[in-house]
Amino acid sequence: FNTCFRTVEPLEYYRRFLKENCRPDGRELGEFRTTTVNIGSISTADGSALVKLGNTTVICGVKAEFAAPPTDAPDKGYVVPNVDLPPLCSSKFRSGPPGEEAQVASQFIADVIENSQIIQKEDLCISPGKLAWVLYCDLICLDYDGNILDACTFALLAALKNVQLPEVTINEETALAEVNLKKKNYLNIRTHPVATSFAVFDDTLLIVDPTGEEEHLATGTLTIVMDEEGKLCCLHKPGGSGLTGAKLQDCMSRAVTRHKEVKKLMDEVIKSMKPK
Amino acid sequence: MEVGMHTDSKSRAETGAESGPRGPGCSLRHFACEQNLLSRPDGSASFMQGDTSVLVGVYGPAEVKVSKEIFNKATLEVILRPKIGLPGVAEKSREQLIRNTCEAVVLGALHPRTSITVVLQVISDAGSLLACCLNAACMALVDAGVPMRALFCGVTCALDADGTLVLDPTAKQEKEARAVLTFALDSVERKLLMSTTKGLYSDAELQQCLAAAQTASQHVFRFYRESLQRRYSKS
Numbered sequence: 001f002n003t004c005f006r007t008v009e010p011l012e013y014y015r016r017f018l019k020e021n022c023r024p025d026g027r028e029l030g031e032f033r034t035t036t037v038n039i040g041s042i043s044t045a046d047g048s049a050l051v052k053l054g055n056t057t058v059i060c061g062v063k064a065e066f067a068a069p070p071t072d073a074p075d076k077g078y079v080v081p082n083v084d085l086p087p088l089c090s091s092k093f094r095s096g097p098p099g100e101e102a103q104v105a106s107q108f109i110a111d112v113i114e115n116s117q118i119i120q121k122e123d124l125c126i127s128p129g130k131l132a133w134v135l136y137c138d139l140i141c142l143d144y145d146g147n148i149l150d151a152c153t154f155a156l157l158a159a160l161k162n163v164q165l166p167e168v169t170i171n172e173e174t175a176l177a178e179v180n181l182k183k184k185n186y187l188n189i190r191t192h193p194v195a196t197s198f199a200v201f202d203d204t205l206l207i208v209d210p211t212g213e214e215e216h217l218a219t220g221t222l223t224i225v226m227d228e229e230g231k232l233c234c235l236h237k238p239g240g241s242g243l244t245g246a247k248l249q250d251c252m253s254r255a256v257t258r259h260k261e262v263k264k265l266m267d268e269v270i271k272s273m274k275p276k
Numbered sequence: 277m278e279v280g281m282h283t284d285s286k287s288r289a290e291t292g293a294e295s296g297p298r299g300p301g302c303s304l305r306h307f308a309c310e311q312n313l314l315s316r317p318d319g320s321a322s323f324m325q326g327d328t329s330v331l332v333g334v335y336g337p338a339e340v341k342v343s344k345e346i347f348n349k350a351t352l353e354v355i356l357r358p359k360i361g362l363p364g365v366a367e368k369s370r371e372q373l374i375r376n377t378c379e380a381v382v383l384g385a386l387h388p389r390t391s392i393t394v395v396l397q398v399i400s401d402a403g404s405l406l407a408c409c410l411n412a413a414c415m416a417l418v419d420a421g422v423p424m425r426a427l428f429c430g431v432t433c434a435l436d437a438d439g440t441l442v443l444d445p446t447a448k449q450e451k452e453a454r455a456v457l458t459f460a461l462d463s464v465e466r467k468l469l470m471s472t473t474k475g476l477y478s479d480a481e482l483q484q485c486l487a488a489a490q491t492a493s494q495h496v497f498r499f500y501r502e503s504l505q506r507r508y509s510k511s
Contacts, residue, residue, distance in 0.1 A: 100368055107369035115475050220380065232482060235457070235473045239376020242467025245486055252479050 047163030055145035060155035077124025077132035090144035319420020323412035327402035336392030349384030
């Protein structure tokens with residue numbers, strides 16, 4: 001097709017492809033972009049992961065620090081996520097305080113952590129009422145080409161699997177914490193939440209893993225976060241065109257297959273990291 | 277629009293009691309709605325569900341900043357103010373949900389290069405806050421005369437530990453629930469416009485909650501209709 005047509009009438013251009021049940025980049029309607037993950041690349045962080053979903057690139061770094069546990073839950077630690085969408089990743093973001101999309105994404109990741117119980121907060125407690133771990137999870141988008149929520153969820157999961165916390169003992173005489181950097185333990189990751197995002201076109205058609213351009217033309221978006229038992233942690237549909245219950249069912253089944261794909265990829269990467 | 281004219285409309289759900297403990301299963305709390313109570317905004321509404329109360333003002337279609345203008349439709353802005361404290365990240369997330377729901381129903385194409393601003397103030401929060409915000413926003417948009425393709429309503433479902441469904445939960449029920457699901461449904465075909473959930477639940481439970489929400493939304497839409505009929509029949 002003529003590239004002028006794509007610039008002048010982007011919606012019509014897309015509709016022609018959708019009629020043939022495919023998309024301009026050659027994918028099927030239910031096909032994800034190539035997903036790659038790289039673990040442990042940041043040596044200064046306690047855990048890190050870089051996820052690429054086609055062009056969309058998100059890096060997650062986890063730092064662990066000490067803090068006093070909350071007074072209403074003295075046996076719990078904290079997990080504090082933050083999603084940053086810097087001007088580097090796309091021309092639609094300006095520098096300054098986080099814009100709405102970054103805040104919504106941060107809230108979404110916080111909800112996923114809370115709902116899925118990926119980490120039992122009690123595991124982060126060192127000494128009840130006195131000392132606990134706080135995990136600062138910083139997700140930074142390096143390249144924005146749509147479907148940021150899926151990439152962030154996957155990056156967070158991979159980074160948390162990579163986190164190693166040193167053993168901490170409280171010296172009874174001095175009441176100070178002693179950190180043993182030689183003995184490190186992995187976190188106990190209880191569930192593996194995986195996000196699958198859809199874009200709604202023209203009120204009827206659902207496509208999986210939208211690119212930046214597709215998100216802009218879509219009339220609505222939907223993100224489903226599922227864990228390995230098929231339980232849903234989050235059904236995030238921020239407005240947009242209406243969906244029937246039947247369409248939701250189709251999305252669920254696609255989310256289940258996506259979970260299997262992602263889990264397989266994660267297991268391969270973790271296996272390749274283990275020292276032989 | 278006549279200034280100072282109030283219409284107080286109260287409605288009861290089929291099986292619900294006016295206040296106090298509800299029967300098991302599906303019933304909504306007592307709700308009440310007042311329109312046109314503020315003089316400055318083009319439209320305003322106050323919606324009460326049990327003890328949860330939200331006040332909304334709508335300004336529009338009005339002048340829009342050149343940086344925010346969209347050439348072929350109206351720009352919708354939503355501002356949500358919590359009862360105490362400064363608005364934070366959670367409020368931003370809710371603002372996005374409400375804005376996208378309104379964008380799906382408001383006929384923005386009839387007012388290009390204008391802005392429609394919806395300002396919500398939480399008066400009291402006793403559970404099902406987001407659903408109350410959505411209902412109040414819809415009533416305020418109607419009061420302002422903004423053209424819409426359908427009305428929308430918010431319904432909250434809570435699932436407790438043994439899987440019992442409770443509609444329109446109170447704050448206590450929400451805290452003790454295993455999962456809380458909030459849906460926004462449109463009035464024409466009861467399609468799902470918006471959904472946000474908290475907690476873990478299965479696919480089958482989701483379909484069950486959605487079906488219950490669709491039945492409950494009929495009560496809300498009937499209430500909207502009665503309340504508007506009462507208001508316009510007086511004048």
